[in-house]
Amino acid sequence: MPVDQPPGTVGNLTHEQEAKLQEFWKLALKTFGVKSEETKQSSVSSFNVADDDDKHGQSREFQQALADMSPEEIRVTYWNMVKHDNPDSLFLRFLRARKWNVKKAFIMFISTIRWRSKEIKVDDDIMRNGEALAQKQSQSADPAEKKKGQDFLDQMRLGKSYLHGVDKNGRPICVVRVRMHKAGEQSEESLERFTVYVIETTRMMLPPPVETATIVFDMSNFSLANMDYAPVKFMIKCFEANYPESLGAVLVHKAPWLFSGVWSIIKGWLDPVVAGKVHFTKNASDLEKFIPRDRIVKELEGSENWEYKYVEPQPDENKAMEDTAKRDVLVAERQEIAKEIQDATVSWLSASASKDKEAISLAEERRNGLINRLREHYWVLDPYIRSRSLYDRTNVIKGDGKVEFYPGA
Structure with missing residues (x-):
């Protein structure tokens, strides 16, 4: 079914919202260690949020992330977090959540990076090991x-x-x-x-x-x-x-x-x-x-004749994860695409700053193409870094990223 793009999302941004997204990217690239004229003036070390507006203690987590994590570690954690998503979409979530206050949104983002990497270990443990590890532990x-x-x-x-x-x-x-x-x-x-x-x-x-x-x-x-x-x-x-x-x-x-x-x-x-x-x-x-x-x-009490049934992890369903050489090649390819997106983003920021419409159009076209490549490449990499889930076993999540809840519908 067709789905409209809500306001404040990719493809439906006002000029002011796009400017906020670009400001966010400048801070991110600076924090990732990317050096360019566009990031030179950006600084985040003094950022904080007042205690009465920091329900989950994210200012503290933000400062800890900057102290504990290298720029490269933050950068890699971010691109791992993106997965098959659009990197702009991910940033826009934080901006919308903080009502387009770039400083508050960035604190929230970096504290999330630390939470994923250092505390809960989302990608390196929970999703990498998944149900198969639980079966082994049991x-x-x-x-x-x-x-x-x-x-x-x-x-x-x-x-x-x-x-x-x-x-x-x-x-x-x-x-x-x-x-x-x-x-x-x-x-x-x-x-x-x-x-x-x-x-x-x-x-x-x-x-x-x-x-x-x-x-x-x-x-x-x-x-x-x-x-x-x-x-x-x-x-x-x-x-x-x-x-x-x-x-x-x-x-x-x-x-x-x-x-x-x-x-x-x-x-x-x-x-x-x-x-x-x-x-x-x-x-x-x-x-x-x-x-x-x-x-x-x-x-x-609806009319869909469907019941939940759990299918246990199957032998060799994670065979691809044993091929670490292939995994490393694919991870390197993904990081190369990510760096190309970073470079294309710098070009987009530069063209926007100079208000060169032709350069903006060319930068956006190149950037969008790279973002699509990143999404497609994720699904090639996925079997090597994510343990299969119930929804892979039941063919709800397809190998190419398509989702099918209603086969034959």
């Missing part, structure tokens, strides 16, 4: 390792949270079956790992220009035994601090009356913009305002 003789693997796989096998289908706006749907969670059953580390794994897997299912997902919290048969504030707080931090502008709609479905007290607490933790995306639905008719009935699964 068979370990070491009780601590065994529990790590079992905790992660239990959540996958239960379908505590799963991805299936798209809403009326083409956004992938993540269903969280709250009744499947019992406080204390899994470690906090395992819950956080699973949460990031689901978010990152959802990112693999965002075909441009779609940039957000819809979450359905299925509250049927909810009891207070299912309530656990720690993972809720972690999820809020993820979406507010590290995955900005990733939520399209949040549907709280069939919440019982006893949830009202819980919601009053959670709502107080939410940024007003995020809280504004939350909608309460009571039945399939309410869900239909967001999701066509034939795409609402029967479990949610």
Whole structure:
């Protein structure tokens, strides 16, 4: 289905918004260690955000990132984070989240780089090792390792949270079956790992220009035994601090009356913009305002005859990851394309500064071509750096980056 490009996204920027994006790129290139006339005047070392406007302590994380990480480490982490995305789209998420305040957006971005690389290890651990590592850990003789693997796989096998289908706006749907969670059953580390794994897997299912997902919290048969504030707080931090502008709609479905007290607490933790995306639905008719009935699964009283089933990791499904020589060649190719994009961006910034329309057009054409190459190249590299997921096994995520929830439709 055709999807309109929302305001403030690639292809739908005002002149003022494009200028903010260019200012952001100057700061990024400077921080990446790229030397040019366009980045010479940019400085970030004195950036900070007032404490009353720094809910998640990102000024501190920003300064730690600049102290702990080399320019090259920050640069490589960024391009790893981009994956198949448009690098402009990624920056624009941070700018929109901070209402186009470049300084605040950049602090948020760099603190996210540190979080991904140093704290949660998104690309080097969670996505690289995935479900296959959990399966291996679950068979370990070491009780601590065994529990790590079992905790992660239990959540996958239960379908505590799963991805299936798209809403009326083409956004992938993540269903969280709250009744499947019992406080204390899994470690906090395992819950956080699973949460990031689901978010990152959802990112693999965002075909441009779609940039957000819809979450359905299925509250049927909810009891207070299912309530656990720690993972809720972690999820809020993820979406507010590290995955900005990733939520399209949040549907709280069939919440019982006893949830009202819980919601009053959670709502107080939410940024007003995020809280504004939350909608309460009571039945399939309410869900239909967001999701066509034939795409609402029967479990949610829709008409789609689909059920969640977990398919275990298969032998040799990650065989490509053993070919480290091929991986290294592809990684080097990707980094070369990234450097070409950086150079093309410098040309774009220079042409824009001189207001040379012909030079701007040529720079944009070259740059857009390189960005498309980067996206296509990611899917060649992907089998060598990302462990296969349930959605690869069930052929939802295709090898060329296409996503197919409804085969034969």
